[in-house]
Amino acid sequence: MSASTPSTEPSQPVAHSNESQDPKLIHVAAGVISDAQGRVLIAKRPIGVHQGGLWEFPGGKLEPDESVEQGLARELDEELGIQVTASRPLIRLRHDYGDRLVLLDIHRVLSYQGHPHGREGQALDWQLPADMQPERFPAADRPVINALRLPSRYLITGPEPRQTDAFVAQLSQVLARTGARIVQLRAPDLEALAYAALAQACAPVCRQAGAQLVLNCDPDLARELPGDGLHLTEARLAALTERPRINRSLLGASCHSAEALAKSAALDLEYALLSPVQHTQSHPDATPLGWPTFAKLVDRACLPVYALGGVDEGDLETAISHGAQGVAGIRGFWSR
Incomplete structure (x- = not known):
């Protein structure tokens, strides 16, 4: 037995x-x-x-x-x-x-x-x-294989990326504390050169922690940088007619609707982030989906989906019970 x-x-x-x-x-x-x-x-x-x-x-x-x-x-x-x-x-x-x-x-x-x-x-x-x-x-x-390869915790980096040394040190601490194995490098206010320098500094920290580094930038820039994946904003996703041709094994997208989830699946992306599930401090005027609506959208998604927006480690079991791959967060992981 x-x-x-x-x-x-x-x-x-x-x-x-x-x-x-x-x-x-x-x-x-x-x-x-x-x-x-x-x-x-x-x-x-x-x-x-x-x-x-x-x-x-x-x-x-x-x-x-x-x-x-x-x-x-x-x-x-x-x-x-x-x-x-x-x-x-x-x-x-x-x-x-x-x-x-x-x-x-x-x-x-x-x-x-x-x-x-x-x-x-x-x-x-x-x-x-x-x-x-x-x-x-x-x-x-094939989406099942993606789900098996993906962890349940997805870390999105927080503010202050211009202070590179402090940013990288905090990234190392957060990875050690949370055990997250995917890191999305999100720095929308940085120019391309500054973003590239930050990615170069973060890549060895992620590698040492056994985490995959997902870049959130223009695909052309991502081709020149170290990393394991590319994350698409919903605007970039909407502009695509085919899967980006980039030498990365992990492609995902931010989604807020059934249409965006369907397009993510049609482009054969490995995962999607669906938000906002609950009220957030960063977008107080956004109407949250709530867990029942989140579950209905995920049920039709045909790819692994992370819950994002007002969720943290304590919501992991709830997210999984509503069909999610796991939880993603900035404040829930980075700022704690």
Whole structure:
């Protein structure tokens, strides 16, 4: 008998509409099963079936009137011979393959009993998310890989970037205190040369902390600077007709609407920030979404989404329970 490591971020599932009863949709539940090394179990689809020969996260089609949790437990028992004892939602996706529509509910399996093995003769493998090759998975599964690679805390840098030494020192302290593994370098008031110098100073600090540095600047400037990603303002996102051609593995965008989220997914971005969830000091006149509206927007987003605006570490569980990848913040992380 074996059991996976329980999560430290419990949550309650978000209530969804009855759209899964739509006969045009194939509703699938799949599980992310991790081992102590952080590797994730994947299975190869049989040749001759839809998307045959590709790797996938174990699971299958729900039966009529079956909940996601019930279907996930049944499928993982039938496919792998394990009994799920706890799980939580990770991401919910829709994908149109042309010949079929798929609604995919992915859950993290927090604990289980038994030893996973291919009860249906399927090949299994354990892979780190960083080593997964998206082209070897069905298109519907590729945002799941992004979600597995992304952390739950997203740090956005705060004010005073003109005082470079103090700024970099604070960045180092915040990274050590929060454990954030993504840093967006936000300095909208800096000229290009000053921003470039600041990015050069921040890059080694992030590297030493094991954090990815995401640049928030013109894509042409970002091409010349060290960093792991590019973050797009909603205005830059709106101006795009295709994914920016930049040698960065992590692209995201700021969003305030369903339309912006849909465009982020259409451009194959890795994540989005959705705001404002709650009232903020920086934008006191902005109307907050509130958690119910946030959850409805995320449910249709088809990519990992962070909650931003009036949230901090204490809202992490709430954010996850409403479909978020995690929480992002300036004041919530930087200024504390």
